Amino acid sequence: MTETIRVLIVEDEPLTAEAHAAYVARLEGFTVVGSAATGRAMLAAVQAEQPDLVLLDFTLPDAHGLQLVRALRTAGSAVDVIAVTAAHDARGVKNAIALGIVQYLVKPFSYRTFAERLTTYREFRRGFEDRRSLSQADIDQRLGSLRSSVPSELAKGIARETLEAVQAVLMASAAGVSATEVADATGTSRVTARRYLEHLITAGQADKDVRHSGPGRPEYEYRWLR
Structure with missing residues (x-):
């Protein structure tokens, strides 16, 4: 039986958090287990709820998202993180990748883009189910599954x-x-x-x-x- 991916939403804007929760609810194989509006609340929620995936805004009142990911890794947490943020400076993106963030969504984005990123993440996770070891081809396929199959450029004529x-x-x-x-x-x-x-x-x-x-x-x- 395929697992349901448990999602924690970390976002300090209430309406945006609600929108992301509504987006997740529309996707097969995902369920929202909690939300947090601060870094401190996020770290507590990860410990209490044990989510599979964190949708993380980088700009929070008490901490930057990258600091929080470092804190999670230092504490031994292997929870997957998708950045959902307006921050897109090159250094920040590079650091996010180095910390193992599995997807990066730059605000604003459409539901289509959101759904595509989470769907590719879901397929990435499923590629590890019931597997004790992976061949080189398997590893290449798993890494490739995280790449977007939908162009990130806006539709023609849309600036x-x-x-x-x-x-x-x-x-x-x-x-x-x-x-x-x-x-x-x-x-x-x-x-x-x-x-x-x-x-x-x-x-x-x-x-x-x-x-x-x-x-x-x-x-x-x-x-x-x-």
């Missing part, structure tokens, strides 16, 4: 800077915003704003509904999926 601006507008609005309002807030045209909003819907990060604001042609409003 990261503009995408991040549109995401920020959606995340800041609890009531939902129209394409016109997003265009005004980001300094883009309505057509461009709508294209980015539809891209976020396809990526599983937003949804839309009809806004009824009186007579005339109805308008769509877009909401961030929290």
Whole structure:
């Protein structure tokens, strides 16, 4: 029987933590066993819950993620860690790799990217089940399974800077915003704003509904999926 991977979410932004938990819940073979908003809470949760995988934000109120991974390794913990962070400086990424972090997700990202990274991780773990030893070919295959099969580049015509601006507008609005309002807030045209909003819907990060604001042609409003 295939094991269920127990996940600890470490994130100090409550809405982001909820979003990551919702993402995990949509994936087969994973279950969330806890969450932590500080480094101290994370270390305690790892000891108490014994998770298989930690989704770790590097920027926490009381510690940097790399410090926490070092503390885990010093304490003898072999728990797997996936970095889920906006930090992407070259030195930090190199240090993360040196500490054995198995995947690195740079915020913001789509549900598709999140799902792909966790799916490849799941297949990586399954490659060790019921095996006492591995051949060179087996080892090469296990390491290769961690590499993304989906290009990390954004879709054609989607610029990261503009995408991040549109995401920020959606995340800041609890009531939902129209394409016109997003265009005004980001300094883009309505057509461009709508294209980015539809891209976020396809990526599983937003949804839309009809806004009824009186007579005339109805308008769509877009909401961030929290």
